[in-house]
Amino acid sequence: MNYSFSEIIEKKKHSIELSAEEIKWLINSYVKNNVTDYQMAAFAMAVYFNGMTKAETLALTQSYVESGYVYDVSEVTGLKADKHSTGGVGDKTSLVYSPLVASYGVKVCKLSGRGLGVTGGTIDKLESCKGWTSELSKEKFIKTINEVGMSITGQSDDIVPADKKMYALRDVTGTVDSIPLIAASIMSKKLVIDSDSLILDVKVGAGAFMKNIDIAEKLANEMITIGHGYNRKVSILLTDMQKPLGKAIGNAIEVKEAWDTLNNNGPEDLKEVVCTAAGLTLTDLGIFDKLEDAISDCYKKLETGECAHFLQEFVEAQGGNFELIKNYEQNFTTKNKIEVLAEENGYIISQDAETIGLLSMELGAGRKTKEDLIDFSAGIYLNKKTGDVVKTGDVVLTFYTNFDINNDWIEKAKKSFTISNQNEKQQNIIKIIR
Numbered sequence: 001m002n003y004s005f006s007e008i009i010e011k012k013k014h015s016i017e018l019s020a021e022e023i024k025w026l027i028n029s030y031v032k033n034n035v036t037d038y039q040m041a042a043f044a045m046a047v048y049f050n051g052m053t054k055a056e057t058l059a060l061t062q063s064y065v066e067s068g069y070v071y072d073v074s075e076v077t078g079l080k081a082d083k084h085s086t087g088g089v090g091d092k093t094s095l096v097y098s099p100l101v102a103s104y105g106v107k108v109c110k111l112s113g114r115g116l117g118v119t120g121g122t123i124d125k126l127e128s129c130k131g132w133t134s135e136l137s138k139e140k141f142i143k144t145i146n147e148v149g150m151s152i153t154g155q156s157d158d159i160v161p162a163d164k165k166m167y168a169l170r171d172v173t174g175t176v177d178s179i180p181l182i183a184a185s186i187m188s189k190k191l192v193i194d195s196d197s198l199i200l201d202v203k204v205g206a207g208a209f210m211k212n213i214d215i216a217e218k219l220a221n222e223m224i225t226i227g228h229g230y231n232r233k234v235s236i237l238l239t240d241m242q243k244p245l246g247k248a249i250g251n252a253i254e255v256k257e258a259w260d261t262l263n264n265n266g267p268e269d270l271k272e273v274v275c276t277a278a279g280l281t282l283t284d285l286g287i288f289d290k291l292e293d294a295i296s297d298c299y300k301k302l303e304t305g306e307c308a309h310f311l312q313e314f315v316e317a318q319g320g321n322f323e324l325i326k327n328y329e330q331n332f333t334t335k336n337k338i339e340v341l342a343e344e345n346g347y348i349i350s351q352d353a354e355t356i357g358l359l360s361m362e363l364g365a366g367r368k369t370k371e372d373l374i375d376f377s378a379g380i381y382l383n384k385k386t387g388d389v390v391k392t393g394d395v396v397l398t399f400y401t402n403f404d405i406n407n408d409w410i411e412k413a414k415k416s417f418t419i420s421n422q423n424e425k426q427q428n429i430i431k432i433i434r
Contacts, residue, residue: 001021001025002025003021003022003025003026005026005029005035005039005043008022008026008043009039009042009043009046012043012046012047012050013046013050015050015051017053017055017056018056018059019059020055020058020059020062023056023059023060023063024059024062024063024066026040026043026063027060027063027064027067027162027166028063028067028162030162030165030166031067031161031162031165037169040166040169041169041173041175044166044169044170044173044175044178044181045173045174045175047175047178047180047181048174048175048178048181051178051179051180052180054222054225056180057180057183057184057222057225057226058225058226058229060180060181060184061183061184061187061188061191061226061229062229063162064160064162064163064166064184064185064188065160065188065191065192067160067161067162067163068158068159068160068161068162068192069156069158069159069192070192071109071111071138071141071192071193071194072138073109073142073145073193073194074194075142075146076107076109076142076145076146077107077146078105078106078107079105079106079107079196079197079285080106080107080108080109080193080194080195080196080197081101081106081107081108081109081195081196081197081198081199081281081285082108082109082110082190082193082195082197082198082199083097083098083108083110083198083199083200083201083277083281084186084189084190084198084199084200084201085200085201085203086186086200086201086202086203086208086209086210087203087208087209088203088207088208088239088241088244088245088353089207089241089244089245089249089353089354089356089357089360090244090245090246090247090248090249090254090353091201091203091241091245092122092125092245092246092248092254092255092257092258092270093201093245093270093273093274093277094110094112094122094152095122095125095126095254095255095258095311096258096261096262096266096270096271096274096302096311097199097274097277097278098110098150098152098310098311098314099149099150099262099307099308099309099310099311099314100262100274100275100278100298100301100302100307101150101278101281101282102148102149102150102307102310103149103301103306103307103310104282104287105149106149106197106281106282106285106287107145107146107149107150108145108149108150108151109141109145109150109151109193109195110150110151110152110153110193111152111153111154111155111159111189111190111192111193112134112152112153112154112155113154113155114154114367122152123152123154124251124374125251125252125254125255126152126255126315126320127251127376128251128252128255128324128325128332128376129255129315129320129321129322129324129325130320130321130324131319131320131321132315132318132319132320132321133318133319133320134152134153134154134318135153135154135156136151136153136154136318141153144314144317144318147317148310148313148314148317149310149314150310150314151314151317151318152314152318155189159189159192160188160189160192162188163184163185163188163189166181166185167185177209179215179218179219179222180222182219183219183222183223183226184226186200186223187223187226187227191226191227191230191232195232196233196284196285197233197235197280197281197284197285198227198232198233198234198235199234199235199236199237199277199280199281199284200220200223200234200235200236200237201236201237201239201273201277202216202219202220202236202237202238202239203239203240203241204216204238204239204240204241204430205240205241205242205243205353206241206242206352206353206354206355207241207242207243207244207352207353207354207356207357208241208353213238213430213431216238217238217431217433220236220238220433221433223236224236224433224434233284233285234434235280235281235284235432235433235434236432236433236434237273237276237277237280237429237431237432237433238429238430238431238432238433239273239428239429239430240427240428240429240430241353242350242351242352242353243350243351243352243353243385243386244351244353244356244357244382245269245270245273246261246266246267246269246270246382247267247381247382247383247385248379248380248381248382249356249357249360249365249379249380249381249382250360250363250365250376250377250378250379250380250400251365251374251375251376251378251379252324252325252328252331252332252376252377252379253328253332253379253381253400254379255325256325256328256332257270258311259308259311259312259325259326261274261302262302262305262307262308262311263305263308264302264303264304264305266302267385269385269426269428271299271302272428272429273428273429274298274302275295275298275299275302276295276429276432278294278295278298279291279292279294279295279297279298280294280432280434282294282297282298291432312326332376332377333377334375334377334378334400334401334402335401335402336399336400336401336402336403336404336405337398337399337400338398338399338401338405338409338410339395339397339398339399340395340396340397340398340399340410340413340414341392341393341394341395341396342384342390342391342392342393342394342395342396342419343392343414343419344392344419345390345391345392345419345421346389346390346419346420346421347387347388347389347390347419347420347421347422347423347424348384348385348386348387348388348390348396348417348418348419349386349387349418349419349420349422349423349424350386350417350418351382351385351386351416351417352415352416352417355412355415355416356380356382356397356413356416358412359380359399359409359412359413359416360378360379360380362403362406362409363375363378363379363380363399363400363401363403363409364378364401364402364403365378365379365380375401375402377400377402378400378401378402378403379400380397380398380399380400381397381398381400382396382397383395383396383397383398384396384397384417386417386426387423387424387426390419396413396417397413397416397417399413
């Protein structure tokens with residue numbers, strides 16, 4: 001059946017619920033260029049101001065999913081799991097979560113993307129293992145999952161093309177921060193692969209897209225509703241991104257930190273987020289009855305180092321040289337190393353994730369545009385984390401870069417953290433929503 005854009009926009013203007021058929025027609029017409037950018041911009045703005053019902057948001061997500069290729073993972077044996085993060089500074093959670101969950105016999109089937117701006121991309125990080133590729137055929141993806149227990153592949157152009165086109169439009173029309181449009185965008189990319197458990201890590205704070213806890217919670221509930229519409233088990237973590245996650249920010253340096261964490265030498269905040277996310281997966285799948293038991297068992301696995309080999313085997317299965325990471329200091333050197341020192345005694349009570357993320361990008365570890373090249377050796381190491389005691393002259397953070405030193409970096413770095421004579425309680429897991 002054919003519909004007219006004018007009828008649809010009139011209904012949306014007056015908050016009259018659209019049918020699933022109307023939404024599907026709208027999205028299909030937009031992908032085929034039968035609905036113009038200026039028309040869809042009007043629709044996006046109407047959604048921004050009037051919102052969408054739960055049924056409308058589910059229909060929008062389904063239209064996105066059906067606009068492109070859907071992965072058939074029926075040949076994957078056993079239970080399947082996936083995890084997605086909304087992006088953050090120093091967030092290498094997937095590189096620890098996936099081997100950890102795989103060690104329980106659960107198959108991790110994951111699509112990931114590249115980084116842009118302050119948020120790093122899992123694909124970029126893994127490409128620091130020379131030869132590693134995310135461009136896998138369906139057969140190679142399935143084979144790696146079945147043989148290794150996990151695989152991470154890239155989002156190709158034929159995955160949810162409707163969302164790609166819609167996101168580009170929202171980016172230039174001031175409609176990015178619409179909860180229904182965000183929820184449909186995120187969930188459509190997760191629903192193209194069937195899974196028995198999906199964990200969503202929604203970052204909240206200065207270094208995340210969601211700055212406000214209340215808004216993040218609304219997004220979480222919207223995504224859970226969409227997941228239930230697809231009969232998926234979805235659990236959501238709201239986690240703090242006022243400060244970076246872990247101590248390493250960059251590409252190779254983050255893979256190294258993930259490897260260290262899998263070998264009982266990782267930062268506590270990263271272990272907490274990883275073990276909670278993995279614990280949710282294991283309870284969703286019925287492997288454990290109680291979340292606290294699952295989390296405790298995950299910590300024990302990290303302590304023994306028994307799941308570390310999954311990361312190396314996965315990287316090598318997809319063509320990567322993991323020895324580069326195991327011998328990190330010899331393979332990822334930079335022309336310049338800059339230490340930023342504490343100028344007083346006290347406690348680190350805050351570290352601005354957004355400022356630190358922008359600095360890592362300026363050092364060469366990130367990209368401002370999609371065309372920018374990444375320096376895998378560049379990055380930042382946080383010698384002191386929020387909550388740590390410091391003395392005058394202690395190294396708080398270290399820059400690694402092949403660019404010429406810019407004195408502005410030092411000044412920005414000094415402003416990125418606060419020292420106080422009184423410590424403050426730190427929070428990594430804000431809330432669990434199931």
